[in-house]
Amino acid sequence: MKSIVKYLALLTVTIFLFAGCAKEPTEEINAAKTAVTSAVSGDAEKYVPEDTKNVNSAMQAAEDELKVQKDKLFKDYAKAKELLAKAKADAEALQANLATKMEEAKNNATAAQDAAKASIEEAKGLLENAPKGKGSMADIEALKADLKGAEDSLAEVQTAIDSKDYSGAAEKANAIKEKATGIADQVKAAMEKVGKKK
Amino acid sequence: MTLITKNTAIKILILSSLSIFLTACKDKQIPLELKMVEKQEVNLWKSGAKIYVPSEYNQYITSINKTKESLIKEKSRFAWFQDYENVQSELKNVLATGCSLENIISDKKKIKNERIFEEISFAKNRIETIKDLTEMINEGRLARKDLIKAEILLSEAVSRYNNHDYDTAEQKLNNLSEYIKSSENAILPILNRYADRSHIRKWQEMVDETIAESKAKGIPAIIVNKSERTLKVYKSGVPVWTYNVGIGRNGSLDKMHAGDNSTPEGKYKIIQKKPESRYHKALLLNYPNEEDRKNFIIAKKKGLIPAKARIGGLIEIHGGGKNSMTYGCIAMDNNKIDHIFNIVPVGTLVTIVGAVDYNNKLSSAIEGL
Numbered sequence: 001m002k003s004i005v006k007y008l009a010l011l012t013v014t015i016f017l018f019a020g021c022a023k024e025p026t027e028e029i030n031a032a033k034t035a036v037t038s039a040v041s042g043d044a045e046k047y048v049p050e051d052t053k054n055v056n057s058a059m060q061a062a063e064d065e066l067k068v069q070k071d072k073l074f075k076d077y078a079k080a081k082e083l084l085a086k087a088k089a090d091a092e093a094l095q096a097n098l099a100t101k102m103e104e105a106k107n108n109a110t111a112a113q114d115a116a117k118a119s120i121e122e123a124k125g126l127l128e129n130a131p132k133g134k135g136s137m138a139d140i141e142a143l144k145a146d147l148k149g150a151e152d153s154l155a156e157v158q159t160a161i162d163s164k165d166y167s168g169a170a171e172k173a174n175a176i177k178e179k180a181t182g183i184a185d186q187v188k189a190a191m192e193k194v195g196k197k198k
Numbered sequence: 199m200t201l202i203t204k205n206t207a208i209k210i211l212i213l214s215s216l217s218i219f220l221t222a223c224k225d226k227q228i229p230l231e232l233k234m235v236e237k238q239e240v241n242l243w244k245s246g247a248k249i250y251v252p253s254e255y256n257q258y259i260t261s262i263n264k265t266k267e268s269l270i271k272e273k274s275r276f277a278w279f280q281d282y283e284n285v286q287s288e289l290k291n292v293l294a295t296g297c298s299l300e301n302i303i304s305d306k307k308k309i310k311n312e313r314i315f316e317e318i319s320f321a322k323n324r325i326e327t328i329k330d331l332t333e334m335i336n337e338g339r340l341a342r343k344d345l346i347k348a349e350i351l352l353s354e355a356v357s358r359y360n361n362h363d364y365d366t367a368e369q370k371l372n373n374l375s376e377y378i379k380s381s382e383n384a385i386l387p388i389l390n391r392y393a394d395r396s397h398i399r400k401w402q403e404m405v406d407e408t409i410a411e412s413k414a415k416g417i418p419a420i421i422v423n424k425s426e427r428t429l430k431v432y433k434s435g436v437p438v439w440t441y442n443v444g445i446g447r448n449g450s451l452d453k454m455h456a457g458d459n460s461t462p463e464g465k466y467k468i469i470q471k472k473p474e475s476r477y478h479k480a481l482l483l484n485y486p487n488e489e490d491r492k493n494f495i496i497a498k499k500k501g502l503i504p505a506k507a508r509i510g511g512l513i514e515i516h517g518g519g520k521n522s523m524t525y526g527c528i529a530m531d532n533n534k535i536d537h538i539f540n541i542v543p544v545g546t547l548v549t550i551v552g553a554v555d556y557n558n559k560l561s562s563a564i565e566g567l
Contacts, residue, residue, distance in 0.1 A: 053243060057236075064270055071274030141447070141523075142338025149346030168354075175353035179346055 022075035032084040035091035047101045051094045058087040105166035112173035113157045119180035120151050126187040143183050150179045226280045231289035238296040250303045261292050310364045317371050321352055328381050331563050335450040336523055340384035348377035388450045392425055392553050392560035401551035408549040409435050418542050422528055425553040425560045441534045446526040453526055455503045456510025461526050468546045478517025478532040479539045483548055485513035
């Protein structure tokens with residue numbers, strides 16, 4: 001009889017060991033949540049959308065696993081911990097990657113802005129020195145208006161940079177540069193023509 | 199012996215219960231469809247489901263979440279009682295919905311691609327047309343600034359279109375249409391005169407009267423057509439020479455006052471021949487004539503011109519080149535003014551009109567807008 005009681009006690013202890021000893025990994029949950037919250041942002045969704053989605057999915061998978069274990073009689077949080085660690089690592093990698101990507105994009109935008117400015121200045125200089133005869137007045141006026149329009153658009157590049165829309169800024173700056181270069185080429189061609197006539 | 203047997207039997211029973219119990223902790227395999235759904239969801243997200251089928255995509259996500267809830271519930275059960283049949287069936291439904299969403303997105307993208315392509319071509323043509331018109335009427339200052347902004351936005355739209363970012367491309371196209379409109383507004387008041395039938399009729403009458411006088415009196419006459427940029431020399435009512443000319447910077451408009459750089463419209467006469475001019479040779483016209491003076495006074499009274507404006511003068515037909523943009527005069531190549539200078543005397547009729555045909559260059563161009 002004593003033995004029966006002994007074995008039953010062993011069985012109960014074993015069951016409780018399985019069922020009760022596994023506690024929710026609060027520390028890991030909080031660490032992963034903090035990492036994910038600080039990594040996932042509007043900028044992240046814009047610059048590294050796939051990575052952001054992956055981080056969200058990783059966190060969701062960890063939370064799903066936590067839910068599974070929470071409702072289980074015999075809890076085992078080993079997999080959940082693994083998934084939480086993965087979500088945290090992914091979030092940290094995302095944050096690092098985002099910073100690099102944004103810096104890269106910002107540098108691209110600034111370089112494109114500088115190039116556009118330089119092209120406008122070049123075209124301006126050429127227009128200043130363009131032959132100012134009656135024959136070229138119409139063309140010069142039209143080109144000056146073109147250049148003014150392109151120069152005005154430069155302000156939008158800065159606005160885009162300020163709002164962290166670096167790809168949009170670079171795109172606009174490249175378009176402006178293209179137009180300014182076109183204007184400069186037209187002035188050069190006109191100057192060559194005049195030069196030949198002389 | 200009986201006791202040992204009994205104890206052993208109990209031990210075996212408890213141990214086997216424990217081992218069965220532990221075995222039962224091992225979960226059953228979850229349906230393979232789950233991975234497929236996860237993959238499908240990522241693909242849908244990548245293909246822009248949020249943009250193309252937002253509400254359908256939300257429903258799809260809700261279905262996935264519901265199915266996952268069912269899955270979690272089943273996974274939480276004691277392994278013996280786990281049954282994924284319903285979950286599997288739900289997952290299959292989600293997959294079917296996802297498939298149909300993929301097709302819808304693909305169709306919508308195709309339609310949008312074609313529409314944006316057409317809009318880009320349309321904007322390109324409109325910009326080109328307006329650009330040509332600004333060159334035709336020398337109106338580079340007001341219209342071109344906005345036109346280049348439209349061109350810049352068009353470049354951006356094309357770039358987005360090439361990257362399959364149709365939404366942003368569409369946004370850029372919407373923005374550029376404002377600039378196109380503004381450019382059009384800058385040139386339309388100038389162009390509309392050339393499509394106005396009453397204006398053209400008046401110009402036709404002036405030309406007819408001049409030709410008739412040339413014929414009746416057997417004298418030369420000059421007709422300048424601003425829309426065609428031509429100068430025709432008539433002898434006894436018969437056109438004998440046609441030359442290309444340049445007109446004022448705002449030459450497409452009728453001259454109202456000094457400094458407006460417009461070329462006057464009306465019936466004039468050569469009042470002086472200048473063999474030595476700043477622009478090679480020149481034929482001075484009697485601008486302003488009586489009608490110009492009347493119109494000037496009316497315009498001033500109506501406040502259409504600055505109060506301090508003067509009527510101006512010194513409108514000539516001169517050399518300097520047909521591509522010239524003048525302050526209101528009519529410019530031609532030097533060898534051509536040499537020729538005219540020799541054949542027309544002081545007193546020759548010079549009639550300057552905007553157009554003589556209803557379907558002139560500028561009225562046709564307006565139709566292109």
